[in-house]
Amino acid sequence: MSVSSALIMRRARRDDVNTIVHLLADDALGSTRERLEDPLPSAYFEAFDAIEKNPDVSFMVAEDAAGAVAGCLQLCILQGLSSQGASRAIIESVRVASHCRSRGIGEQMVQWAIAESRARGCRLVELLTHQSRIDAQRFYARLGFAPTHVGMTMRF
Amino acid sequence: MSVSSALIMRRARRDDVNTIVHLLADDALGSTRERLEDPLPSAYFEAFDAIEKNPDVSFMVAEDAAGAVAGCLQLCILQGLSSQGASRAIIESVRVASHCRSRGIGEQMVQWAIAESRARGCRLVELLTHQSRIDAQRFYARLGFAPTHVGMTMRF
Numbered sequence: 001m002s003v004s005s006a007l008i009m010r011r012a013r014r015d016d017v018n019t020i021v022h023l024l025a026d027d028a029l030g031s032t033r034e035r036l037e038d039p040l041p042s043a044y045f046e047a048f049d050a051i052e053k054n055p056d057v058s059f060m061v062a063e064d065a066a067g068a069v070a071g072c073l074q075l076c077i078l079q080g081l082s083s084q085g086a087s088r089a090i091i092e093s094v095r096v097a098s099h100c101r102s103r104g105i106g107e108q109m110v111q112w113a114i115a116e117s118r119a120r121g122c123r124l125v126e127l128l129t130h131q132s133r134i135d136a137q138r139f140y141a142r143l144g145f146a147p148t149h150v151g152m153t154m155r156f
Numbered sequence: 157m158s159v160s161s162a163l164i165m166r167r168a169r170r171d172d173v174n175t176i177v178h179l180l181a182d183d184a185l186g187s188t189r190e191r192l193e194d195p196l197p198s199a200y201f202e203a204f205d206a207i208e209k210n211p212d213v214s215f216m217v218a219e220d221a222a223g224a225v226a227g228c229l230q231l232c233i234l235q236g237l238s239s240q241g242a243s244r245a246i247i248e249s250v251r252v253a254s255h256c257r258s259r260g261i262g263e264q265m266v267q268w269a270i271a272e273s274r275a276r277g278c279r280l281v282e283l284l285t286h287q288s289r290i291d292a293q294r295f296y297a298r299l300g301f302a303p304t305h306v307g308m309t310m311r312f
Contacts, residue, residue, distance in 0.1 A: 017237070026240050033239045047241030056212070057235055067243055078232050081173070082180050082249045083189045085203030090246070093238045115309065123312050128282060128305040140308045149284040151305025152296045154270065156279050 006065035007105060009112045012072065016061055017048050019069045023095040029130055030095070039065075058116070059093075062109050064100070071105050073111045077120055088124040089117035094136075101155040109145055162221035163261060165268045168228065172217055175206050175225045179251040183284055186251070214272070215249075218265050220256070227252040227261050231269045233276055240242035244280040250292075266299055284309075 010019060013087035021044055025034035035041050039079045051057045056078070063073040074093040080086060093111050117125045129136045137147060168176060168276035177200055181190035191197050207213045212234070219226040230249040236242060247269050249299060261282045273281045285292045 008264055013244075014168070020237060030238065034257070035240055041240060043241040044237060047235055047237050047243075050235045054235060056210070060191070061236060074236060074238075078234075078246070078248075079206045079210060079213060080230060080248060081176060081200060081203050081207070082186065082230075084191055084197060085199040085201075087203075092234075092236060094283045118312055123281050124309060124310075126284060126307060126309045128284070128307055130305055131303070137306055137308070142217075143310075145308035145310045147287070147306050148305050149281060149286055149307025150293055151284055151307040152293070152301035152302045153280060153282045154299075154301045156274055 007108050009060050009109065011060040012061045012062060014045065014048055014052075016069060017044055019071050020059070020061065023069070023072050024093060026098050027095060029132075050147065060109070060112070061107055062096075069097070070100040071108070071109050073109050073113060075116060077117070077122060083123060086123040087121055088126060089113070089120070089122040091125060091153045094127075106109040106134060106139065107143065110140070114143070162292045163226065163264050165216050165265065166219055167216040168204070170201065170204060170208075172225060173200055176215070176228050177226050179225070180251060182253060182254050185288075189235045195309060216265070218252075218261055224257040225253070227265050229265050229269060231272060233273070237269065239279060242279040242283060243277055245269070245276070245278040247281060247283040251261070252285075262295065263299065270299070277284070289301060 018040060021034055024034055051059050056076060058075045060073055063071045064070045072095050073091060076090045078088050080088060080144045101112055114125055165209060172289055174196060177190055177196055180186045181192055207215050214231045217225045220226045228251050231245060232246045234244050234246060236244060270281055
């Protein structure tokens with residue numbers, strides 16, 4: 001049995017925040033954006049508490065058979081008026097622990113997000129992936145996403 | 157005085173929904189996605205009511221000096237854990253009435269959204285624009301957005 005087949009997707013808990021932030025930072029782009037102090041900056045916990053209260057945002061972790069967190073993603077449901085009042089889902093912060101990659105964990109997580117988006121009545125799932133993440137773009141294309149849009153950003 | 161200088165950005169009201177849906181449909185891509193029936197499908201009003209209750213979503217209209225709606229956009233604030241628990245803003249459904257284009261109305265609307273995103277503590281503003289909307293990409297680049305990401309989508 002592959003490791004990935006025993007994965008469980010569950011909502012992140014406050015005591016996962018440290019692990020999640022390390023996952024977010026374990027990445028070429030993420031390493032420049034996070035602050036891995038001990039203890040972590042309180043902004044992470046404040047953000048977690050806000051997410052937990054928000055019914056439209058789910059921060060999920062993939063837990064392996066041993067109970068360890070192997071990956072994470074955030075799923076947001078956005079209400080809108082366009083496309084006949086359709087809700088859309090946005091997938092963000094997809095990360096797989098570096099020692100757990102190439103086992104299909106990312107695919108299971110994203111398939112969970114797609115299924116959840118359907119179950120919640122979304123008619124569209126979208127995500128932004130950095131232009132430099134060619135492997136990620138190939139991965140999402142394999143799962144059925146099309147590179148239909150340009151993702152434009154402004155950082156303050 | 158240019159028309160655009162007298163624009164007011166205000167929250168959309170339920171009695172704007174008909175006008176807004178016509179704005180959304182008055183567009184090469186939007187025309188295939190909306191249903192301009194009379195009365196409009198109730199899904200639009202249900203979506204509007206949900207948006208109105210959601211403190212993280214603002215559907216705005218630009219009203220000209222005569223009180224007519226000249227454009228619209230939707231601004232969503234998304235909480236997240238990445239980038240040190242930063243909130244990000246997503247701009248969507250940007251439309252200017254076809255008889256009001258080329259007067260700087262779109263720019264004023266988007267500048268409002270950028271300012272509002274800053275005021276609400278966001279560290280990032282992002283948007284997806286269809287690959288085919290070359291003029292829109294040029295417009296957003298002029299306002300300071302960079303085409304850093306690929307926007308990948310899956311429609312159900």
